[in-house]
Amino acid sequence: MAERIVIIGADAAGMSAASQARRVAARSGREVELVAVDRGHWTSYSACGIPYWVGGDVDGPHGLVARSAEEHRQNGIDVRLSTEARAVDLDTGQVEVVGNGSARTTRLGFDHLVLATGAVPARPPLPGIDADGVFGVQTLDDGATVIDYLARRRPSRAVVVGAGYIGLEMAEAMVRRGLQVTVLERAPEPMTTLDPDMGSHVRTAMQGMGIEVVTGVTVEGFDTAPGTVSATPAGGSVRRVRTDAGDYDADIVVLGIGARPATQLASDAGLPLGATGGLRVDDRMRVSGHENVWAAGDCVETFHRVLASYVHVPLGTHANKQGRVLGMNLGGGNAVFPGIVGTAVSKVCDLEIARTGVSVAEADAAGLDYVTTTIESTTRAGYFPGAQPLTVKIVAERSTHRLLGGQIVGREGAAKRIDVLAVALWNGMSAGDLAMSDMSYAPPFSPVWDPVQIAARKAADELD
Amino acid sequence: MAERIVIIGADAAGMSAASQARRVAARSGREVELVAVDRGHWTSYSACGIPYWVGGDVDGPHGLVARSAEEHRQNGIDVRLSTEARAVDLDTGQVEVVGNGSARTTRLGFDHLVLATGAVPARPPLPGIDADGVFGVQTLDDGATVIDYLARRRPSRAVVVGAGYIGLEMAEAMVRRGLQVTVLERAPEPMTTLDPDMGSHVRTAMQGMGIEVVTGVTVEGFDTAPGTVSATPAGGSVRRVRTDAGDYDADIVVLGIGARPATQLASDAGLPLGATGGLRVDDRMRVSGHENVWAAGDCVETFHRVLASYVHVPLGTHANKQGRVLGMNLGGGNAVFPGIVGTAVSKVCDLEIARTGVSVAEADAAGLDYVTTTIESTTRAGYFPGAQPLTVKIVAERSTHRLLGGQIVGREGAAKRIDVLAVALWNGMSAGDLAMSDMSYAPPFSPVWDPVQIAARKAADELD
Numbered sequence: 001m002a003e004r005i006v007i008i009g010a011d012a013a014g015m016s017a018a019s020q021a022r023r024v025a026a027r028s029g030r031e032v033e034l035v036a037v038d039r040g041h042w043t044s045y046s047a048c049g050i051p052y053w054v055g056g057d058v059d060g061p062h063g064l065v066a067r068s069a070e071e072h073r074q075n076g077i078d079v080r081l082s083t084e085a086r087a088v089d090l091d092t093g094q095v096e097v098v099g100n101g102s103a104r105t106t107r108l109g110f111d112h113l114v115l116a117t118g119a120v121p122a123r124p125p126l127p128g129i130d131a132d133g134v135f136g137v138q139t140l141d142d143g144a145t146v147i148d149y150l151a152r153r154r155p156s157r158a159v160v161v162g163a164g165y166i167g168l169e170m171a172e173a174m175v176r177r178g179l180q181v182t183v184l185e186r187a188p189e190p191m192t193t194l195d196p197d198m199g200s201h202v203r204t205a206m207q208g209m210g211i212e213v214v215t216g217v218t219v220e221g222f223d224t225a226p227g228t229v230s231a232t233p234a235g236g237s238v239r240r241v242r243t244d245a246g247d248y249d250a251d252i253v254v255l256g257i258g259a260r261p262a263t264q265l266a267s268d269a270g271l272p273l274g275a276t277g278g279l280r281v282d283d284r285m286r287v288s289g290h291e292n293v294w295a296a297g298d299c300v301e302t303f304h305r306v307l308a309s310y311v312h313v314p315l316g317t318h319a320n321k322q323g324r325v326l327g328m329n330l331g332g333g334n335a336v337f338p339g340i341v342g343t344a345v346s347k348v349c350d351l352e353i354a355r356t357g358v359s360v361a362e363a364d365a366a367g368l369d370y371v372t373t374t375i376e377s378t379t380r381a382g383y384f385p386g387a388q389p390l391t392v393k394i395v396a397e398r399s400t401h402r403l404l405g406g407q408i409v410g411r412e413g414a415a416k417r418i419d420v421l422a423v424a425l426w427n428g429m430s431a432g433d434l435a436m437s438d439m440s441y442a443p444p445f446s447p448v449w450d451p452v453q454i455a456a457r458k459a460a461d462e463l464d
Numbered sequence: 465m466a467e468r469i470v471i472i473g474a475d476a477a478g479m480s481a482a483s484q485a486r487r488v489a490a491r492s493g494r495e496v497e498l499v500a501v502d503r504g505h506w507t508s509y510s511a512c513g514i515p516y517w518v519g520g521d522v523d524g525p526h527g528l529v530a531r532s533a534e535e536h537r538q539n540g541i542d543v544r545l546s547t548e549a550r551a552v553d554l555d556t557g558q559v560e561v562v563g564n565g566s567a568r569t570t571r572l573g574f575d576h577l578v579l580a581t582g583a584v585p586a587r588p589p590l591p592g593i594d595a596d597g598v599f600g601v602q603t604l605d606d607g608a609t610v611i612d613y614l615a616r617r618r619p620s621r622a623v624v625v626g627a628g629y630i631g632l633e634m635a636e637a638m639v640r641r642g643l644q645v646t647v648l649e650r651a652p653e654p655m656t657t658l659d660p661d662m663g664s665h666v667r668t669a670m671q672g673m674g675i676e677v678v679t680g681v682t683v684e685g686f687d688t689a690p691g692t693v694s695a696t697p698a699g700g701s702v703r704r705v706r707t708d709a710g711d712y713d714a715d716i717v718v719l720g721i722g723a724r725p726a727t728q729l730a731s732d733a734g735l736p737l738g739a740t741g742g743l744r745v746d747d748r749m750r751v752s753g754h755e756n757v758w759a760a761g762d763c764v765e766t767f768h769r770v771l772a773s774y775v776h777v778p779l780g781t782h783a784n785k786q787g788r789v790l791g792m793n794l795g796g797g798n799a800v801f802p803g804i805v806g807t808a809v810s811k812v813c814d815l816e817i818a819r820t821g822v823s824v825a826e827a828d829a830a831g832l833d834y835v836t837t838t839i840e841s842t843t844r845a846g847y848f849p850g851a852q853p854l855t856v857k858i859v860a861e862r863s864t865h866r867l868l869g870g871q872i873v874g875r876e877g878a879a880k881r882i883d884v885l886a887v888a889l890w891n892g893m894s895a896g897d898l899a900m901s902d903m904s905y906a907p908p909f910s911p912v913w914d915p916v917q918i919a920a921r922k923a924a925d926e927l928d
Contacts, residue, residue, distance in 0.1 A: 063847045317905035345904035383527045419903045420883045426901045427891040437890045439883045440809035441781035443513045
């Protein structure tokens with residue numbers, strides 16, 4: 001009889017896992033039955049595309065779906081949407097599910113369980129945070145809700161809480177929808193995954209597109225009508241954001257203060273969570289200590305190769321890779337997820353922003369001894385039409401000279417250069433090694449020393 | 465007394481060496497006297513920018529000069545232009561030079577000699593090759609000569625011989641100057657540093673901009689008037705290119721069939737050349753067997769890390785790095801030039817072209833056992849505005865799974881991705897390692913699996 005694999009969560013990690021398990025099992029003639037449940041309405045979509053959908057740059061929601069439920073079903077995966085997993089019983093090997101219009105709980109037996117429950121936007125317990133018009137953005141359904149709100153209420157003032165990737169992208173989306181936008185950030189500069197000196201470039205770009213940027217400010221609550229605080233949606237729609245430095249009018253609020261792993265179900269079932277709150281898995285994506293339970297994506301914590309410790313980094317790129325590795329192993333193959341180095345990229349207006357490895361703050365927290373160098377250069381030869389400015393910052397370890405981190409801000413053509421630094425870090429290269437490596441050069445593409453190599457060279461000089 | 469360092473050749477390699485030697489020597493309190501001679505009229509310029517200058521996209525020649533002779537002199541380097549080194553006497557430590565308007569030969573003593581004599585465009589001994597209007601393009605002076613010819617003669621038909629980097633760039637420059645352009649290439653497809661299946665994309669792009677591309681054809685000579693063949697400039701200007709497949713009218717001819725190391729001077733002095741014709745140097749850029757003779761740039765041969773053999777690759781990026789390493793060592797420091805992996809990038813019209821490592825032909829010649837994979841993807845998420853098609857091809861070794869080479873063709877945003885492959889090759893990464901590495905992702909920058917990773921993943925699957 002076929003082994004049954006139940007997958008909870010039908011986005012990137014879950015469906016990559018299901019597809020790979022099916023493919024690999026089929027190759028070895030192993031019979032598997034794949035059942036994927038998800039409380040939402042979509043499969044295999046690009047959550048990263050939501051801000052661009054909200055901003056009107058891309059079509060959604062269908063345009064953001066890489067593979068629909070129907071396509072997965074045609075591949076033999078039993079996808080059940082609008083279906084919520086309520087509990088997992090590891091002893092009997094069953095999942096309690098409710099859904100598809102019925103309030104009845106049914107039990108779904110499994111031989112293997114895959115947890116791909118994702119992450120949920122952080123919602124600190126502030127007064128009024130559950131008011132109508134205060135949104136976190138994580139799923140396609142969240143995106144649809146925001147778009148619906150914008151269409152129905154026609155808000156004119158948006159406040160975005162948090163100036164990280166999602167906050168910035170949603171702020172830009174709101175500007176493109178014609179709203180007045182204020183971004184509130186607790187830190188001294190936006191984008192705290194960068195060092196403040198690099199984050200200040202982000203502030204300038206945001207201000208350049210008319211966004212009000214307020215930093216060093218703590219949000220204390222949300223008012224639904226002048227002077228009143230509501231703690232429930234029934235209390236009305238958001239009207240104002242209260243902070244320790246005054247109030248900000250808002251017809252819509254977007255929370256961009258991070259996401260936490262959605263692990264309640266796993267935790268209730270007694271599965272192990274790490275210090276980050278994410279599920280502990282081994283490098284084959286098996287939940288630690290559980291032979292037949294697997295997990296991948298935004299609900300797990302991940303090994304950071306530079307820090308040599310576990311971190312929670314909910315990004316689609318990791319979810320896809322982890323799902324693939326999980327599925328290969330589950331299908332009978334052999335694959336390893338080798339960890340991450342903390343690479344990320346984004347843009348706000350025409351400023352491209354990228355980082356990899358550790359920032360100065362992370363290096364300090366990890367007790368690393370380092371030097372930093374920052375250089376200004378151009379995306380093409382300085383004399384070539386279209387050459388754009390960019391700034392590259394490098395963090396390198398004093399004792400070993402190895403690269404610890406890199407940050408890039410600049411105009412078109414700047415950010416993707418971070419991948420070279422990411423692969424260099426991945427391999428433990430020293431700053432001097434990278435400076436001398438054989439990167440491509442022609443005037444339409446870079447100065448004769450690529451900006452990344454100029455920065456690495458300067459770091460190497462500094463270390464000598 | 466100060467040691468005298470004589471540098472022959474005042475472009476990238478020579479002047480990088482001079483500048484570094486000065487800097488490093490000064491730091492250690494060592495006294496050096498630096499004399500640089502060059503038969504041309506310029507220092508430290510971007511030869512790679514010449515086609516764009518000819519095409520009218522960038523200003524020249526001054527705009528292509530990174531540091532002028534005057535600037536170098538202000539830094540204490542005695543630069544002597546229009547001054548040709550005629551002979552080197554290693555026994556007495558002297559260089560014979562002629563120049564600056566005088567026919568008198570003078571002797572310049574040296575404690576250390578730096579050879580940075582560059583390369584010269586290949587000029588096969590074909591009938592008529594020395595006719596007026598047949599140009600190789602290597603130096604700023606060459607560029608000025610071509611521009612002058614275009615202005616004076618107003619040619620309407622250009623033939624470019626050779627469809628490599630220079631040939632393609634010069635063909636595009638001629639199109640931009642309003643000429644009808646034919647490119648003649650001996651191989652089956654343009655750009656033979658790529659595999660033919662990738663080169664065919666280049667052919668399509670060239671044809672798309674109106675260039676006539678004739679492949680599989682051998683040039684046999686140049687006519688200066690209908691029916692006559694001239695072997696000297698005095699015989700008149702070029703009028704036609706003869707090939708084994710018919711004749712092509714031409715008012716101007718550009719040779720783009722490679723460059724050979726300019727090593728006559730070195731060879732006459734008894735210095736060792738390798739099989740490539742380039743000077744043999746160690747990894748500190750010292751000429752093999754000669755304590756006080758150094759060389760860098762287009763006149764030397766270079767260690768190819770993937771092939772583990774010596775190659776001649778005349779590119780500005782190597783010249784700059786080698787010059788820097790040479791200068792650091794010569795100044796009393798300690799630096800190593802670690803070789804190359806064969807990275808190069810170019811564009812023709814809006815097609816970007818890049819390669820690194822070995823092509824299939826090179827892998828075959830080296831007796832490597834490999835698999836290849838080719839994928840089509842996009843420069844941004846498929847649904848994101850401005851996503852452009854690109855093709856990535858990977859060559860990976862069957863036994864070790866290590867990456868051997870990569871090729872990319874595509875529209876804007878495609879080619880610089882080659883650097884990731886270059887750094888991966890540099891580190892001996894396997895296809896599977898690269899597929900799982902932490903490259904950046906956001907919809908404006910790449911699909912969730914970067915195209916390079918899609919290709920690496922497919923290669924890894926193939927190898928399994």
